[in-house]
Amino acid sequence: MVIPGEVFFHNQLAETPADAQTARILIVDDDVSLRRTLPHILAAPHREFDTADCVHAAIAQLEAGIFDLIVLDYRLPDATGLAVLDWLSEHERDEAVIMISGEDAIDAVIGALRRGADDYVRKPYHVAQLQRAVQNALHKRMLERANRAMGERLRASERLHRFLVESSPDLIFTLDAQGRFNYVNPRIEELLGFRRNHLLNQPFASLVLPEDSDRIASVLQAQHTRPDTSFTLELRLRKATDTAAGVSGHLAVALQGIPMLGRGEGGEGGYVGLYGIARDISERKRAEEIISFQAYHDQLTRLPNRVLFRDRLDLALTQARRRSGSLAVLYVDIDRFKLVNDTYGHSEGDALIRGVAARLSATLRRSDTLARVGGDEFTILLPDIGGVEDAEHTARKIQTSLEAPLALTHGDFRATVSVGIAIYPADGETCETLMQHADIAMYQVKRSGKNGYRFFAPELNTRHQGRIAIENDLRVALKLGQLELHYQPQVSLSQRRVVGVEALLRWNHPDDGLISPAIFIPIAEELGLIGEISRWVLEQACAQLAAWQKRGHDNVKMSLNLAAYDFDRGDIVAEVTDCIARHGLPPGQITLEITEHMMMQDTPGVTAKVRRLREAGVGIAIDDFGTGYSALAYLQKLPISALKIDRSFVKDLGGLMTNPIISAIIGIARGFDLDLIAEGVEHAQQAAMLRALGCDVMQGYYFARPVQADDAEALFSMPPRSVSG
Numbered sequence: 069m070v071i072p073g074e075v076f077f078h079n080q081l082a083e084t085p086a087d088a089q090t091a092r093i094l095i096v097d098d099d100v101s102l103r104r105t106l107p108h109i110l111a112a113p114h115r116e117f118d119t120a121d122c123v124h125a126a127i128a129q130l131e132a133g134i135f136d137l138i139v140l141d142y143r144l145p146d147a148t149g150l151a152v153l154d155w156l157s158e159h160e161r162d163e164a165v166i167m168i169s170g171e172d173a174i175d176a177v178i179g180a181l182r183r184g185a186d187d188y189v190r191k192p193y194h195v196a197q198l199q200r201a202v203q204n205a206l207h208k209r210m211l212e213r214a215n216r217a218m219g220e221r222l223r224a225s226e227r228l229h230r231f232l233v234e235s236s237p238d239l240i241f242t243l244d245a246q247g248r249f250n251y252v253n254p255r256i257e258e259l260l261g262f263r264r265n266h267l268l269n270q271p272f273a274s275l276v277l278p279e280d281s282d283r284i285a286s287v288l289q290a291q292h293t294r295p296d297t298s299f300t301l302e303l304r305l306r307k308a309t310d311t312a313a314g315v316s317g318h319l320a321v322a323l324q325g326i327p328m329l330g331r332g333e334g335g336e337g338g339y340v341g342l343y344g345i346a347r348d349i350s351e352r353k354r355a356e357e358i359i360s361f362q363a364y365h366d367q368l369t370r371l372p373n374r375v376l377f378r379d380r381l382d383l384a385l386t387q388a389r390r391r392s393g394s395l396a397v398l399y400v401d402i403d404r405f406k407l408v409n410d411t412y413g414h415s416e417g418d419a420l421i422r423g424v425a426a427r428l429s430a431t432l433r434r435s436d437t438l439a440r441v442g443g444d445e446f447t448i449l450l451p452d453i454g455g456v457e458d459a460e461h462t463a464r465k466i467q468t469s470l471e472a473p474l475a476l477t478h479g480d481f482r483a484t485v486s487v488g489i490a491i492y493p494a495d496g497e498t499c500e501t502l503m504q505h506a507d508i509a510m511y512q513v514k515r516s517g518k519n520g521y522r523f524f525a526p527e528l529n530t531r532h533q534g535r536i537a538i539e540n541d542l543r544v545a546l547k548l549g550q551l552e553l554h555y556q557p558q559v560s561l562s563q564r565r566v567v568g569v570e571a572l573l574r575w576n577h578p579d580d581g582l583i584s585p586a587i588f589i590p591i592a593e594e595l596g597l598i599g600e601i602s603r604w605v606l607e608q609a610c611a612q613l614a615a616w617q618k619r620g621h622d623n624v625k626m627s628l629n630l631a632a633y634d635f636d637r638g639d640i641v642a643e644v645t646d647c648i649a650r651h652g653l654p655p656g657q658i659t660l661e662i663t664e665h666m667m668m669q670d671t672p673g674v675t676a677k678v679r680r681l682r683e684a685g686v687g688i689a690i691d692d693f694g695t696g697y698s699a700l701a702y703l704q705k706l707p708i709s710a711l712k713i714d715r716s717f718v719k720d721l722g723g724l725m726t727n728p729i730i731s732a733i734i735g736i737a738r739g740f741d742l743d744l745i746a747e748g749v750e751h752a753q754q755a756a757m758l759r760a761l762g763c764d765v766m767q768g769y770y771f772a773r774p775v776q777a778d779d780a781e782a783l784f785s786m787p788p789r790s791v792s793g
């Protein structure tokens with residue numbers, strides 16, 4: 069880059085001082101003896117002489133080089149010395165000239181001086197006179213040259229400083245003592261869009277955003293009383309209105325202000341104005357904003373994160389305490405999120421989270437805070453509620469907002485959420501307690517079937533502690549051999565024998581005794597332990613059936629239960645068929661019980677997996693048949709092999725609507741050529757009624773409770789309890 073004045077700026081450093089330079093002197097005279105003697109007479113250190121005998125020769129010398137002084141004879145053979153003066157003038161040369169002449173006429177003197185001669189020495193002259201004249205001319209010339217050099221240096225320096233100021237990327241300006249612009253560099257036009265000349269005499273404060281104007285006003289004011297301190301300040305300067313778009317923005321700058329002091333009387337400096345440098349820090353500010361946004365927001369949904377939520381909750385609690393008001397914290401968890409995430413992948417899981425977040429946001433007021441605090445978990449702060457009904461109203465609105473399915477890449481998905489609610493001050497007075505209690509309430513919703521809301525109640529706390537204990541113990545139960553299978557016989561009344569057993573899992577807890585799978589299976593699902601547990605069940609059940617078959621009980625079938633999550637595993641079909649094959653069992657001897665609820669949710673891939681299992685010969689029974697709503701639709705779709713009449717119908721046998729339902733189920737089983745089992749048969753009368761309606765195979769406490777393998781085997785050889793009628 070070439071900076072104007074730079075060359076000169078550098079040259080002056082290398083420049084030889086003017087008085088130390090060699091002076092070149094040209095002696096022009098037709099008198100040969102003078103041409104020879106004058107160089108000796110005028111000799112001095114740092115002087116160099118050349119000679120010429122006529123105008124023509126003199127001009128030739130001048131064309132060849134620059135001289136400092138010409139000692140010029142007036143009368144020359146080819147013309148007068150005036151011709152040399154004319155030549156110098158024409159060629160804008162600045163050599164000093166001492167004209168030497170024998171002319172007496174004043175006109176000759178005037179003519180020579182007018183044409184630019186510096187001095188005039190009349191012949192005959194005294195040597196000292198000429199020496200003085202030469203000395204004076206050279207001295208004058210040296211002064212002129214030094215002066216010129218100084219002027220040039222000053223101009224170069226000014227050019228350089230102007231260049232530095234005007235091409236600075238920063239805004240550079242000076243203000244008068246009243247804070248009005250008296251200089252501003254052109255950068256203002258690029259940065260703020262104002263014309264420089266429009267700003268002159270305008271107050272600097274007029275550029276500052278109103279929010280920052282008090283600060284700059286007080287800093288400028290302080291300069292009058294304490295002008296000795298410079299300052300640095302971050303400000304926002306407004307931009308000129310963009311007339312096309314009709315909008316104006318602002319620019320964040322770091323302003324460094326340096327007071328300018330004048331020379332007061334007695335040498336004291338008074339404040340005369342301010343020198344300011346304002347640096348554009350908008351990029352840095354943006355970066356700071358992004359960093360701060362990231363620290364307080366969730367990247368996926370751009371909602372506040374846990375940190376910001378707690379901050380807002382803390383603030384809302386302080387305000388609620390002050391005005392003796394109340395507030396609500398809602399804990400929202402997406403149901404079946406893991407299913408979507410594990411089955412369709414994370415991008416689909418992300419889309420579900422974003423979709424739910426958008427629906428939740430749309431139900432809330434601007435003063436409420438919605439935050440994403442975990443994978444599929446959100447919290448909501450309702451900072452000012454009139455009563456619990458306000459929180460309940462919001463919970464209902466949330467459920468309603470999710471009624472319309474969300475459009476995911478793999479198709480529409482009807483998302484549901486479980487919502488727990490904690491109210492300040494009734495359910496807690498601190499951030500921690502309220503969030504924890506809302507979370508506990510949400511867990512209760514999960515446990516009682518998801519898709520709902522409930523308020524925290526103190527007794528939930530105890531249950532929650534119990535659940536945490538179960539969670540911890542369950543993680544090691546399998547390794548410590550605390551799980552066991554019990555078997556409940558399935559009896560055929562017509563054959564009067566046990567035709568099958570259902571393998572039912574038990575957790576033999578060292579402190580709490582036998583724990584029902586109804587309690588720990590949902591927890592195992594949530595903890596992601598269900599796959600491991602189901603593999604163990606499958607292995608045990610197949611090994612047991614193989615052992616029984618070896619001992620001659622080859623007409624007994626084995627049913628076992630799988631969880632919804634098992635069908636999300638890609639390898640479930642291979643796992644089942646491999647296990648059956650490894651134990652040398654006919655696949656038709658194994659039946660997998662899956663719930664009607666599971667089928668109806670149309671869990672991704674379930675249909676295909678059920679088909680493949682059926683193709684492999686494995687039986688598929690629908691547990692709790694009849695409790696769903698679209699039973700017939702999936703019976704058409706799926707090649708299942710058996711139906712189990714739900715225990716709730718059996719319990720209600722004799723009721724107004726129950727018998728027709730059971731008859732219908734029996735009809736469906738016949739129509740689709742499916743095996744049929746009634747479960748939950750507790751009384752002889754129920755068994756008799758079921759038989760009367762056309763159901764032959766039954767399971768229930770009336771015949772036998774789930775028992776250990778040896779006890780179950782003993783029952784294979786015994787006729788089951790009789791059923792009269």
Ligand SMILES: Nc1nc2c(ncn2[C@@H]2O[C@H](COP(=O)(O)O[C@H]3[C@@H](O)[C@H](n4cnc5c(=O)[nH]c(N)nc54)O[C@@H]3COP(=O)(O)O)[C@@H](O)[C@H]2O)c(=O)[nH]1
Binds near residue numbers: 570631691749750768
């Ligand atoms: N994923 C898995 N789920 C399993 C497994 N083992 C069991 N389960 C499921 O847990 C639920 C509770 O089971 P459980 O406590 O074992 O209860 C079963 C029977 O004990 C009970 N039953 C049987 N007869 C009667 C009766 O006459 N009355 C009555 N009140 N209850 C009775 O019913 C349960 C069996 O139900 P079902 O499976 O629907 O046939 C339960 O949902 C099990 O499915 C497992 O290994 N994996």
